[in-house]
Amino acid sequence: xxxxxxxxxxxxxxxxxxxxxxxxxxxxxxxxxxxxxxxxxxxxxxxxxxxxxxxxxxxxxxxxxxxxxxxxxxxxxxxxxxxxxxx
Numbered sequence: 001x002x003x004x005x006x007x008x009x010x011x012x013x014x015x016x017x018x019x020x021x022x023x024x025x026x027x028x029x030x031x032x033x034x035x036x037x038x039x040x041x042x043x044x045x046x047x048x049x050x051x052x053x054x055x056x057x058x059x060x061x062x063x064x065x066x067x068x069x070x071x072x073x074x075x076x077x078x079x080x081x082x083x084x085x086x087x
Contacts, residue, residue: 008067016059023051 027047035041 008063011066012059012063014059015062016056018055019058019062020052020055023055024048027051 027043031041031043031047
């Protein structure tokens with residue numbers, strides 16, 4: 001039980017970090033495109049805060065989906081084992 005909790009905690013941490021970094025990179029790419037177009041590099045602080053918030057939300061959603069799919073699979077396996085054969 002504790003081992004699976006540690007796995008899901010690690011999944012939560014890694015997925016949150018991945019999405020935060022991915023959103024920051026996307027913001028930097030968009031700011032770089034505007035820099036090449038207009039000559040002004042504008043990467044506001046609220047973009048960094050938004051990337052952190054949305055990254056944590058997306059990472060939490062991915063972890064929750066993984067936990068739910070694992071529970072569904074466990075119940076399906078238990079249901080198949082408990083049902084008697086038809087013939």
